Amino acid sequence: MPIEIEFFEEDKKLVVGDPASVTSLRKAFYGENEGAAVFLRPEEALYMLDVRNGRCLDENGREVTFNKIASHFGDAPRLMTRYYAFKDWRDRGLVIRPVDEATHYNRNPTHKYPSPGFDVPKYNAVARFYPDDNYAIIDDDIVGERMYTEHWFGQFGTYKADKHGRYNKLDIYEALFLLRHGSITIENANERQLIEAAKMNNSFFEPIYNVYEDWRMRGFVVKTGFKFGTHFRIYFPGAAPSRTTDDWIHSKHVLHVFPRTMELLTSELSRAIRVAHSVKKTFILAIPGEEIMKDVKPDYLLYHRKKDGIETPEDGMPKYLMLSLNEDEKISGAYLASAIDAAKNVGLSLMLAMVDRETSITYYRVRRIELKDSKYEYYEIDWKQP
Amino acid sequence: MPIEIEFFEEDKKLVVGDPASVTSLRKAFYGENEGAAVFLRPEEALYMLDVRNGRCLDENGREVTFNKIASHFGDAPRLMTRYYAFKDWRDRGLVIRPVDEATHYNRNPTHKYPSPGFDVPKYNAVARFYPDDNYAIIDDDIVGERMYTEHWFGQFGTYKADKHGRYNKLDIYEALFLLRHGSITIENANERQLIEAAKMNNSFFEPIYNVYEDWRMRGFVVKTGFKFGTHFRIYFPGAAPSRTTDDWIHSKHVLHVFPRTMELLTSELSRAIRVAHSVKKTFILAIPGEEIMKDVKPDYLLYHRKKDGIETPEDGMPKYLMLSLNEDEKISGAYLASAIDAAKNVGLSLMLAMVDRETSITYYRVRRIELKDSKYEYYEIDWKQP
Numbered sequence A, B: 001m002p003i004e005i006e007f008f009e010e011d012k013k014l015v016v017g018d019p020a021s022v023t024s025l026r027k028a029f030y031g032e033n034e035g036a037a038v039f040l041r042p043e044e045a046l047y048m049l050d051v052r053n054g055r056c057l058d059e060n061g062r063e064v065t066f067n068k069i070a071s072h073f074g075d076a077p078r079l080m081t082r083y084y085a086f087k088d089w090r091d092r093g094l095v096i097r098p099v100d101e102a103t104h105y106n107r108n109p110t111h112k113y114p115s116p117g118f119d120v121p122k123y124n125a126v127a128r129f130y131p132d133d134n135y136a137i138i139d140d141d142i143v144g145e146r147m148y149t150e151h152w153f154g155q156f157g158t159y160k161a162d163k164h165g166r167y168n169k170l171d172i173y174e175a176l177f178l179l180r181h182g183s184i185t186i187e188n189a190n191e192r193q194l195i196e197a198a199k200m201n202n203s204f205f206e207p208i209y210n211v212y213e214d215w216r217m218r219g220f221v222v223k224t225g226f227k228f229g230t231h232f233r234i235y236f237p238g239a240a241p242s243r244t245t246d247d248w249i250h251s252k253h254v255l256h257v258f259p260r261t262m263e264l265l266t267s268e269l270s271r272a273i274r275v276a277h278s279v280k281k282t283f284i285l286a287i288p289g290e291e292i293m294k295d296v297k298p299d300y301l302l303y304h305r306k307k308d309g310i311e312t313p314e315d316g317m318p319k320y321l322m323l324s325l326n327e328d329e330k331i332s333g334a335y336l337a338s339a340i341d342a343a344k345n346v347g348l349s350l351m352l353a354m355v356d357r358e359t360s361i362t363y364y365r366v367r368r369i370e371l372k373d374s375k376y377e378y379y380e381i382d383w384k385q386p
Helices: A019-027 A042-051 A066-071 A079-091 A141-151 A172-180 A191-201 A205-217 A266-278 A333-345 B019-027 B042-051 B066-071 B079-091 B141-151 B172-180 B191-201 B205-218 B266-278 B333-345
Strands: A004-008 A013-016 A032-034 A037-040 A055-058 A096-098 A111-113 A125-130 A135-138 A168-171 A184-186 A221-224 A232-235 A253-257 A263-265 A282-286 A300-302 A320-326 A330-332 A349-355 A361-371 A378-384 B004-008 B013-016 B032-034 B037-040 B055-058 B096-098 B111-113 B125-130 B135-138 B168-171 B184-186 B221-225 B230-235 B253-257 B263-265 B282-286 B300-302 B320-326 B330-332 B349-355 B361-371 B378-384
Touching (some): A037 A042, A066 B135, A079 A300, A079 A320, A079 A349, A125 A191, A135 A141, A135 A184, A135 B066, A172 A184, A172 A205, A191 A205, A253 A266, A263 A266, A266 A282, A266 A330, A266 A378, A320 A333, A330 A333, A333 A349, B004 B042, B013 B019, B019 B037, B037 B042, B042 B055, B042 B066, B042 B079, B066 B079, B079 B096, B079 B300, B079 B349, B079 B361, B125 B191, B135 B141, B135 B184, B168 B172, B172 B184, B172 B205, B205 B221, B205 B230, B221 B253, B253 B266, B263 B266, B266 B282, B266 B361, B333 B361
Parallel strands (some): A004 A055, A125 A184, B111 B361, B125 B184, B253 B282, B320 B349
Antiparallel strands (some): A004 A013, A032 A037, A232 A253, A263 A330, A300 A320, A361 A378, B004 B013, B013 B037, B032 B037, B221 B230, B263 B330, B300 B320
8 A cells, every 4th residue: 555644734744654554664664653653754755755656645635746845845955865865775675764873883994005104215316397297307317217116206218118218207296205305306496386386287286295295105106097087096015117017907096186175076076986997996085184074964874785684773783874965066075074084983984875967876985094104094985886 | 320419509409410310310200401401399309319319419519418408498388298299109100290381181070960950849847946956856747757758858767767756857957958948847946046056066057058958959868977977978869768778878979068268187188088988988078168269289290100101291191280288287178179270270180199197198089070050069089099
């Protein structure tokens, strides 16, 4: 029998009283129990109308449509984005509950990365900086080749053909890093001038550089991620440049920087993750900066599957907090960082549910990285089919 | 024998006089002939030093290094970006010449798209707009399903399961389009309010909408390109929604909008093209807007291969104009449009050479699309291994 909901406009309550319906709703963990009735949240009521053939009537027996219900909850921000994320999780046969029910769990695994540190060598090389192009080029082929071979600074010779050509080209991140740590001199620019040149094209250069420096100082090799759609690709400590295909594929991780003060469309963040996924790299997100946002609350508490069925509030624990995001919505790094913190505070990982214009959902799971002595927090973000 | 270049500082001339060297340079189409000598352009001289074991001496017999040569041409903007693009083309055994040598060619093929036009049906549906979420939802399932089935407006039911659920969700582009053409009404917003809501998140909403409308009015179905990293995906006139895999794959084209007034990093443009390429879609770029930039000159005239060898100024015609772009460089839509026009004016296609931080080059070929009655110009951009 289709579920009948009664809507009490004054209290904005959505109530199901029919005993059979109450039993069925309780069994599937919908709503709040109030005596013999179940009070539904707006998303839950919308779901009944949308896919359960449910009906909603007001106190006078007049039909209340989907849009009518929603119009009474205009104070619930982003209701439709949240609704379609809710719907998708329910459509998968999984339980989804209000985030306020979260207590504390210990289901927030972190991924530990090595962090041996790095002593910046003194190369005493002299480079010339090209401010239009953001390269610093070293005439001296002896030291230029050594920097490249020993620690993979710059590109000696030609990309994938380092014997072809005789100069080392440092990129702007490498040039600033080596200059700042006293490893090289630059004949025509100082630190400030390097930074100013880089900021002409990218006002977020400094936070991106800070992330570069952080990983380099932990011992990682950090090169451009251009081919993978990200700011950087990284190699684990000990990596060396090589032209062989075997070594080449040892870069399994890409690193992208989303400064706290930056705003971007959800679709832009997703695009970067997609390229990384299509080339089978682990996507690492850095959210550097100081800005704190305190009031970001993820949308739902997600129960997931277990070996022999599904997890429920009765039988199991939630696995994620869900933050729903609309394709056309702009978010800041600080906003995302705060949502991740909220999940961490209840001992869960954050699940991003990106709702596109066709209300199709793409899920990205956010897992914290442990990188000893690091200045920032980093996250692996992977595409997930729940 | 290594090539010896003499540098005349006052005139900034790079001259090769040795008869054997002159013969070899002329044979490979380097430089300008001046009597018995060859005058090299800076990139050509740098190339000799870099990969041909060349030397450069000044009038007093002192060695002039790579950086020293470059430092004398500081008035040549983006010299290193242009140099590494030049080098790569030369490294492939192909001829590359100054753009000023271009005359007029007829090697600018356009790709003709159908344009049957579209009569916007009058649906008389009533939708409710959700400004936080950018959807307009239709309660009436009869008309809602019809709009979806007939012309693929909105998402009826559930994505890839249109029998599951009973509402049609129009995205913001569809909602504005149908409202503007008198096809639907919106109970809680007018055109201006729709636009204002969309612009809260995306200040470029209007030019992007204009492109949406242009393709819809030509008869194409235009849906979100979220899964493909672009603003839209398009289906050719006559397409209808379907859940079968066979029909699903009929979207072979994605459409991305780069307004003339927008600025973005080359790496961001490349990222969007990469996602499309990884999912085997044809990437279409729209550059809407009025702003005209007149002074953008591509960098080089590119000769390519032919059946039995390579094209040269003696034996064949150039195929492309090359615009070199640095990974970390910011460009505007107007800048790119102007470079494309410059190529069109000499009857060639534009080749983008994107130079990354490791001086590795990614090539994208730009080909014009012919779309009858359209308001804008569109381009197919495809990844090219020269």
